[in-house]
Amino acid sequence: MRKSHRTVMAFDYGLSQIGVAIGNCMLGTTQPLAVLRAKDGQPEWQLLEDLIKEWRPDVLVVGEPLNMDGTASELSARANKFGRRLHGRLGLEVAMVDERLSSFEAKHNSREQGHRGDYKRQPVDSLAAELILRTWLAENTER
Template sequence: MPLCKLADLPRLLPPGGRLMGLDFGTKTIGVAVSDAALRVASPVTIIRRRKFSADAAEIAELVESRNIGGFVVGLPLNMDGTEGPRCQATRDLTAELLLRLDLPCAFQDERMSTQAVERAMIAEADLTRARRKKAIDSAAAAWILQAALDSLPSTE
């Protein structure tokens, strides 16, 4: 399925389908999942990057087990809104993933997501650096997914 606009994602999902947020990093992939009502994002796990086929297989298992109907992928824009090499790498990984998993997908600006999550972890949770490092990528994926969910048109 091709990429779509974020606002179109809800109508492309099967009934009860959830969204998966993905934050592609150089060493890990942060994963988050929405609730079925598309209101709340929760961090799920991190995937240690290996060969992409293994990463995609791990994502496919999560898609199957969690009733995922679409993806929101964090797009690492530069601070001035332009796209750099990391954006192209993210677009390439997303295109490769969509060849394997035929689900609707939209991009979400992820600028400052990791910094926002890290600040919250320091201020609110008072986590040590080691514990933050373990949780930051999935929390950033949840932050990205929550931003996308918050921007969706209301169904009420």
């Protein structure tokens, strides 16, 4: 990890929702931030850009939903395209992170904390983004 990386924003890419989390490399902290609505995988770019302006991340992390055997899926190809678009629009470094089971784990953790399972009304995508961010931090920061 480059020393200039202090703030990291992570995305749990989906076709109808994109979870967002933010983290601080120096402190090792993370928090869920928002769930952006998407239409066929396209977010409202202005809302996303507003988050970028507010939080000013040094690097963006996008979860790559690989198949359980590690091969690329149709959704992972779209997540990679989303990552390329982020880089092209914002000029920030984008890192892809294996996110197998992050949504499953986010749902499991939420149910343990009393979530009733209505993920349309109470999405957990930002929690999944936080798990993706924690994976990236564990792989890219020295403790």
